[in-house]
Amino acid sequence: MIRFVTSNRGKFVEAQSLIEDLVQADLGYTEIQADTLEEVVLFGMRELSSRLDSAFIIEDAGLFIEALNGFPGVYSAYVQRTIGNSGILKLMEGIENRAASFRSVVGFSAPGMEPVLFKGELHGRIGFEERGTGGFGYDPIFEVDGRTLAEMELEEKNMISHRGRSMKALKRWLESR
Ligand code: ITT
Numbered sequence: 001m002i003r004f005v006t007s008n009r010g011k012f013v014e015a016q017s018l019i020e021d022l023v024q025a026d027l028g029y030t031e032i033q034a035d036t037l038e039e040v041v042l043f044g045m046r047e048l049s050s051r052l053d054s055a056f057i058i059e060d061a062g063l064f065i066e067a068l069n070g071f072p073g074v075y076s077a078y079v080q081r082t083i084g085n086s087g088i089l090k091l092m093e094g095i096e097n098r099a100a101s102f103r104s105v106v107g108f109s110a111p112g113m114e115p116v117l118f119k120g121e122l123h124g125r126i127g128f129e130e131r132g133t134g135g136f137g138y139d140p141i142f143e144v145d146g147r148t149l150a151e152m153e154l155e156e157k158n159m160i161s162h163r164g165r166s167m168k169a170l171k172r173w174l175e176s177r
Pocket of ligand 1: 005006007008011059060061062063076077078080081102135136137138139149161163
């Protein structure tokens, strides 16, 4: 059993469909203001390893929009909570370059070992309106080949997504240990 420390049910459900051994633990941890997802994950893992005595993972993800110089990036959670998808669509009004990517960094930690990180990325485009009811967060405005992630089934999103990739890399590593 591996704890996935997250408050985000959508993330957990996606990860658990790839790694059955996961159990959600909504324990909370400090998410520092840093320049990279990796720093956020490493800091969180250090804090949690002093509180937990068994294997756990955490994940930090973000949406990086090319025309906005990578915004919201490490501020993705705050931006989703405040201006949300409609706010992002407003910021993108009149902007032709819609290229964006999602990134995921997962950290695995177990007692007596150094933390290990796994990454995944998904390239796509910011749409012109929200579409679809699946997924969570920015999924209704993030398109891949003309469909938003919110228009895909969980399995399909997992096949291509940033989280699908990082979690599969973690899974391969766990199986090879
Ligand atoms: P935890 O930190 O508790 O795990 P969180 O929701 O705060 O949960 P993140 O900081 O990693 O997670 O996520 C940053 C934001 O990006 C947040 O608003 C998410 O909803 C959104 N997000 C992350 N992964 C996403 C995905 O696969 N599809 C759409 N939005 C996503």
